[in-house]
Amino acid sequence: APAAAPAGQDRKAGSGRIGEAGGRGLVDINPPRGTRDFFPEDKRVQNWLFGEWAAVSEAFGFEQVDFPVLESEELYVRKAGEEITDQLYNFEDKGGRRVALRPELTPSLARLVLQKGKGLALPAKWFSIGQCWRYERATRGRRREHYQWNMDIVGVAGVEAESELLAAIVTFFQRLGLGPSDVGLKVSSRKVLQAVLARYGIPEASFGPVCVIVDKMEKIPREKVVEELAKLGVAADAIEGILQALAIKTVEELEALLGADNHAVADLRQLFSLAAAYGYADWLVFDASVVRGLAYYTGVVFEGFDRAGTLRAICGGGRYDKLLGTFGGEDQPCTGFGFGDAVIVELLKDKKLLPQLQHTVDDLVMPQDESLRTEATAIAQRLRAAGRRVDLVLEPKRLKWAFKQAERCNAARLVLVAPDEWAKGTVRVKNLASREEADVPLDQLV
Numbered sequence: 001a002p003a004a005a006p007a008g009q010d011r012k013a014g015s016g017r018i019g020e021a022g023g024r025g026l027v028d029i030n031p032p033r034g035t036r037d038f039f040p041e042d043k044r045v046q047n048w049l050f051g052e053w054a055a056v057s058e059a060f061g062f063e064q065v066d067f068p069v070l071e072s073e074e075l076y077v078r079k080a081g082e083e084i085t086d087q088l089y090n091f092e093d094k095g096g097r098r099v100a101l102r103p104e105l106t107p108s109l110a111r112l113v114l115q116k117g118k119g120l121a122l123p124a125k126w127f128s129i130g131q132c133w134r135y136e137r138a139t140r141g142r143r144r145e146h147y148q149w150n151m152d153i154v155g156v157a158g159v160e161a162e163s164e165l166l167a168a169i170v171t172f173f174q175r176l177g178l179g180p181s182d183v184g185l186k187v188s189s190r191k192v193l194q195a196v197l198a199r200y201g202i203p204e205a206s207f208g209p210v211c212v213i214v215d216k217m218e219k220i221p222r223e224k225v226v227e228e229l230a231k232l233g234v235a236a237d238a239i240e241g242i243l244q245a246l247a248i249k250t251v252e253e254l255e256a257l258l259g260a261d262n263h264a265v266a267d268l269r270q271l272f273s274l275a276a277a278y279g280y281a282d283w284l285v286f287d288a289s290v291v292r293g294l295a296y297y298t299g300v301v302f303e304g305f306d307r308a309g310t311l312r313a314i315c316g317g318g319r320y321d322k323l324l325g326t327f328g329g330e331d332q333p334c335t336g337f338g339f340g341d342a343v344i345v346e347l348l349k350d351k352k353l354l355p356q357l358q359h360t361v362d363d364l365v366m367p368q369d370e371s372l373r374t375e376a377t378a379i380a381q382r383l384r385a386a387g388r389r390v391d392l393v394l395e396p397k398r399l400k401w402a403f404k405q406a407e408r409c410n411a412a413r414l415v416l417v418a419p420d421e422w423a424k425g426t427v428r429v430k431n432l433a434s435r436e437e438a439d440v441p442l443d444q445l446v
């Protein structure tokens, strides 16, 4: 059967309550608002996606790490007006601790780097896949959880690190059958804004909040962005300077504005040169308006987008060289990205690139009658020990049902344990593709 809504099953309309007549029962069978259930057909797609994420990570020599979905709230208190911290799924636990369902994975990764301290061999190349949460107001009706793939490199200050991460993302897209005409990667650097703010004498402390506001440029009216920047204390001429810089279309124009010795210009030139060496230059687009919405980015930032422009950002990331310091630790050059499980699946559906994944077993084993139940169980175990996936029929069923079940689980063989054959040391095996059948001696079953 074709995959259902492949990004999981969203909450259905209505109360979803069952129980006594009239549907006003005791239990709501829907998942909580903004969350998804994964039925087998959904979970097959999710597992496939996670498998592709892990395969790319391992192809790039990254090691997997993991951390709790529940973290101390203090990891996310950043006071820069980010949406991600405004929508924290936070609460006080029964021990009076302020905790939160993580809205992202990077602060957890930072914790692990700090735990290791000088014991961490650098560069560390880690990846993780985990569910992240946000408390969207119900009115927005948006999802409150998604799974994210993160890849991070700790200990490399140069854009060679970002080039590897971008190469991993391109490799992932290519594995799924997506090309540079389907998707692209917008690239810029926050050092552009940093240089502009310095020109206008805007304090360093405003850098994060300014980036968070400017990131909203495509989502809220320009006037609102101007108003929020002004509220932050940014003077009118500086606001104009910021907006002009963000409208720049080429690295050459950027160099004209900031000078050839500007770090952003140098980083971007090197990044595009490395992209050519990797062979993915035609996937990249310089876009000065890309700043991303997380306060802690300090350098190169990037985001994946669909060329048709119908979807939200597919993924995003950047350099965050000062995050560890904000946790009281010693700073390390870090860069990484987050890649969600929802937009990419919508894109693959649109492009008809979603794999059709079915439930499949090698053998359906059934005793012809209950007197051979233990024998059938032994056969099933023997086949499993040989590495075969076996669906063992657990209660008396007619042959017609067995054929139907074999179809449902796409079994390659139907193995019937029947009295006459068993007496001769054989079982009846039907190959469901060729329709051939034979009495097979037990020692020839695998």
Ligand SMILES: Nc1ccc(Br)nc1
Residues within 6 Å of the ligand: 084, 103, 104, 132, 133, 134, 143, 144, 145, 146
């Ligand atoms: N950070 C975050 C968490 C959950 C979802 Br859905 N989207 C973004």
